[in-house]
Amino acid sequence: MPQNPDTTAITTGRDGSHSLATPLHTSSVWASDGLDDTAARATATRSSAFYSRYANPTVTQFENAIAELEGAESAMAFASGMGAIASVVLAFCHSGSHIVAQNTLYGGTLSFLEGPCRRLGIDVTYVDANTAGAFAAAVQPGRTMLVLAETPSNPRLSISNLTELGAIKGPFTVVDSTMATPLAQRPLEHGVDLVLHSATKGIAGHNDAMLGVVAGEKDLIDALWAYGVLHGATASPYDALNGLRGIRTLPIRLRQQSTSALQIATALQDHPQVSCVMYPHLSSHPQHELAMKQMSCGGSLVAFEIAGGIDAVRRTFAALKIVRSATSFGGPETLLCHPQTSTHVGLPADMLAAMGVTDGLVRLSVGLEHSDDIIADVVAALSAR
Ligand SMILES: Cc1ncc(COP(=O)(O)O)c(C=O)c1O
Numbered sequence: 043m044p045q046n047p048d049t050t051a052i053t054t055g056r057d058g059s060h061s062l063a064t065p066l067h068t069s070s071v072w073a074s075d076g077l078d079d080t081a082a083r084a085t086a087t088r089s090s091a092f093y094s095r096y097a098n099p100t101v102t103q104f105e106n107a108i109a110e111l112e113g114a115e116s117a118m119a120f121a122s123g124m125g126a127i128a129s130v131v132l133a134f135c136h137s138g139s140h141i142v143a144q145n146t147l148y149g150g151t152l153s154f155l156e157g158p159c160r161r162l163g164i165d166v167t168y169v170d171a172n173t174a175g176a177f178a179a180a181v182q183p184g185r186t187m188l189v190l191a192e193t194p195s196n197p198r199l200s201i202s203n204l205t206e207l208g209a210i211k212g213p214f215t216v217v218d219s220t221m222a223t224p225l226a227q228r229p230l231e232h233g234v235d236l237v238l239h240s241a242t243k244g245i246a247g248h249n250d251a252m253l254g255v256v257a258g259e260k261d262l263i264d265a266l267w268a269y270g271v272l273h274g275a276t277a278s279p280y281d282a283l284n285g286l287r288g289i290r291t292l293p294i295r296l297r298q299q300s301t302s303a304l305q306i307a308t309a310l311q312d313h314p315q316v317s318c319v320m321y322p323h324l325s326s327h328p329q330h331e332l333a334m335k336q337m338s339c340g341g342s343l344v345a346f347e348i349a350g351g352i353d354a355v356r357r358t359f360a361a362l363k364i365v366r367s368a369t370s371f372g373g374p375e376t377l378l379c380h381p382q383t384s385t386h387v388g389l390p391a392d393m394l395a396a397m398g399v400t401d402g403l404v405r406l407s408v409g410l411e412h413s414d415d416i417i418a419d420v421v422a423a424l425s426a427r
Contacts, residue, residue: 048293055107070094100279111224114257123240125275126254133269137163139187142180144171146195149386171202192218197381201329208233244372247288251281299342302413315424320345352401361426364419371407
């Protein structure tokens, strides 16, 4: 019988010592036994005990844990989710390359594709992930290096079909699975090449780490490492420690947050000030059937539209008592975010319109407070005049 992921979250990422807490290796550099030893360490792939940008034992335990949870051969951690995304793009693309990207993505990813990528001559075609076959149809054989998807997507929680993505051959397929965490879905099982996370979010889970991670086949991760070690956005052992500590409690946190999120989404559905609610496991979600098939739980995020536009949104934010106004997600505190003025600020109006980032759209990151209190706080704030 395969081990339950709840158990793997506890047993994984151990260094073989008797220490139950992850040992923190703070050294940036290790001494060697002379020139030949140094040369061997300097030229080995993912060399340990050489220089922390190449590898660090604490970071390695975190990477091993993510690889095991994702069912991957290998993983590499980065200084942030954006560090992971930028490194994947720059490791596998060159001037003249083409990327097929979902048109609903985290704002930072879109800004990276629209800014540095365009400047470096990397061309991007955006597709509607909910049109069947759209990713595959946009692939230009021989030129497309990456197909980049995010599911559930930021901020409207739309769901992309992992099996469809996994069937694409030629370019590497990459899924940003941040909102699902490694526990709610496993993109690699669907044939996707690389899965990545902003581990800043649910994985570390306490709003005290900046961390990214990419998992996949060993050869691909080694190639990513060969670029990443020069790019330099490698993870700090302090953040990796918090990432691994977060993994220990991720199953129970995610389960609680998903239960609360579904209750909150259900309660908000009938609220007169709410015009639309998006939650993957809510039966009214446009890709509900797909979400039920590929996600074991709905996750900690709920998106909804406040009727009355920006003025009503401002009044709601001002009236909140428990829920805090902040952009991140996956932590213990319930946070409300207005994507148009935060995660997606500065993007062109046509892109925002295509993504459904309207004046009234907000995204709730459901924390670990009692769901009755969260619902009462949000409902009271929505009614504030
Ligand atoms: C889906 C998604 N991917 C990537 C990122 C970037 O992660 P980080 O902030 O750790 O760089 C974010 C940040 O919000 C995100 O929401």
